[in-house]
Amino acid sequence: MMVYETEDDLVVIDCGVLFPSVDQPGIDYIIPDVTYLTARRHKIRGIVLTHGHEDHLGALPYVLPQLDVPVFGTRFTLALLESRLGEHKELRPDLRLIQDHAPFKVGGLTVTAIPVAHSIPDAVALAIDTPAGVILHTGDFKVDDHPRDGRMTDKQALSRLGDAGIVALFSDSTNAGVPGHTTSEAVVATTLATLVASAPHRVVVSAFSSNIHRLQSVVEASEAAGRKVVAVGRSMQQNTQLALERGYLKARFGAFVELDQAQALRRDRITVLASGTQGEPMSALSRLAAGEHGQLQLEPGDRVILSSRKIPGNERAIGTLVNHLYRLGVEVLDDHTPGVHASGHACADEQREMLALCRPRFFVPVHGEYRHLVRHAALARDSGVDAARICIVEDGQPVELWGQGADIRLVRGAAVQSGHVFVDGKGVGDVGEIVLRDRRVLAETGMVLCVVILREDGTLVGGPDIVTRGVVHVDANQELLGRATEAVRKVLGDPGDCRDAANCAEKIRQTLRRFFRRELDRRPLILPVVMSM
Numbered sequence: 001m002m003v004y005e006t007e008d009d010l011v012v013i014d015c016g017v018l019f020p021s022v023d024q025p026g027i028d029y030i031i032p033d034v035t036y037l038t039a040r041r042h043k044i045r046g047i048v049l050t051h052g053h054e055d056h057l058g059a060l061p062y063v064l065p066q067l068d069v070p071v072f073g074t075r076f077t078l079a080l081l082e083s084r085l086g087e088h089k090e091l092r093p094d095l096r097l098i099q100d101h102a103p104f105k106v107g108g109l110t111v112t113a114i115p116v117a118h119s120i121p122d123a124v125a126l127a128i129d130t131p132a133g134v135i136l137h138t139g140d141f142k143v144d145d146h147p148r149d150g151r152m153t154d155k156q157a158l159s160r161l162g163d164a165g166i167v168a169l170f171s172d173s174t175n176a177g178v179p180g181h182t183t184s185e186a187v188v189a190t191t192l193a194t195l196v197a198s199a200p201h202r203v204v205v206s207a208f209s210s211n212i213h214r215l216q217s218v219v220e221a222s223e224a225a226g227r228k229v230v231a232v233g234r235s236m237q238q239n240t241q242l243a244l245e246r247g248y249l250k251a252r253f254g255a256f257v258e259l260d261q262a263q264a265l266r267r268d269r270i271t272v273l274a275s276g277t278q279g280e281p282m283s284a285l286s287r288l289a290a291g292e293h294g295q296l297q298l299e300p301g302d303r304v305i306l307s308s309r310k311i312p313g314n315e316r317a318i319g320t321l322v323n324h325l326y327r328l329g330v331e332v333l334d335d336h337t338p339g340v341h342a343s344g345h346a347c348a349d350e351q352r353e354m355l356a357l358c359r360p361r362f363f364v365p366v367h368g369e370y371r372h373l374v375r376h377a378a379l380a381r382d383s384g385v386d387a388a389r390i391c392i393v394e395d396g397q398p399v400e401l402w403g404q405g406a407d408i409r410l411v412r413g414a415a416v417q418s419g420h421v422f423v424d425g426k427g428v429g430d431v432g433e434i435v436l437r438d439r440r441v442l443a444e445t446g447m448v449l450c451v452v453i454l455r456e457d458g459t460l461v462g463g464p465d466i467v468t469r470g471v472v473h474v475d476a477n478q479e480l481l482g483r484a485t486e487a488v489r490k491v492l493g494d495p496g497d498c499r500d501a502a503n504c505a506e507k508i509r510q511t512l513r514r515f516f517r518r519e520l521d522r523r524p525l526i527l528p529v530v531m532s533m
């Protein structure tokens, strides 16, 4: 999420989710902290979306109830958003369709969408006309001269804006550190056509279900090879349906078949489009790999093509998936095979091109981790942008443009509240770092609960009862747990010490902590429960 703000107006660009890492157990999504925005609700004129990826619009179902403002987007972006919001029936957002090159007003600001190539249809960069001059926000983009849908990054429009003067460029840094140029989708289409045509038996292609260009290549490859296509997995079925209905995915009549029809076809007459490229455990591809799909069983000689990159953090899950596939005797081709996948994010050569077209006065690398921003800044410097006019900022660090024309300055403003809010089930923001720390401790060590009942004079009348989870196998360790119980009983033996429940709880905690450390060299979470009669 990015925010552009003037004295009178505030416009939000994108509103995405992050997915949790393994050290954030139980978290479903991570959404932006919008405290800064809720305090300025009166001047927020709208949210403008650059494209339909989850990391650009996935937080809207959670943020829209807090910020009831119009949402602007291109046709495919809004279609995806509507399907996403369909799960949240209570929301009736004011959605406004934008067209390429047609300026639109967001409060006092005029915004123009410029087509860019990316791994999803209808992506745009945004030129925002502000009192300080035109700001160009690239969104996610690549430069592809042979995109599947003909939608190229509009270099002429960018160059015209550059001629007229761009005061600041905010550009996608994800692949700025990767030398060279991204592979064209046209190359991927050719590779997939060869791999589908030469497959002796069934072909399964897994790709991100929003990458309609990639799905188009799979459909064409299958049509050419005389194969029917079957979509498996919820997101793959939803997105192919949506893209077919709206004309983003083109297929001959009868090119797609349902799963039950596919079962009646010969193995070499089928291409399966499956979601789950990242090894998500419940996804269609993982279930196929584990032989648990129910309706579809992979067999030796089938070919699986993973037409995607490995998102950092998912390597293990993908590795497990590939192991399972190999055990079934299936051939696996992944992004190590040239031309099987192409990134949607501009590499270094394309970034240089973007800078040359825009010739911005100031440059701010965005979208990416800190290391990506630093590499992008270095690239801009090497491309001739004055180092004093490049500004690397992290979340919550505003940059401000002051002055006019030749005297304009870019300075760092005072940091504002920002950051991550965790979504867990129906709870938004109720799980914080402290709860997560407890979850991590529980996951690492397990817990020991010890219940005692005391009379008012401190005499033990019930317990100690010890219950454990995730520490030892209870049935096999009765003797050990019996000794733990004895140790607690012994330390509570002197009634004078136990009149105070807090004091008693602390004694139990210390005793059990010592006991488990001495006996097992483990540090489970100890929970004493002291009840008084």
Ligand SMILES: [Zn+2]
Binding pocket: 051, 053, 056, 118, 140, 344
């Ligand atoms: Zn994207």
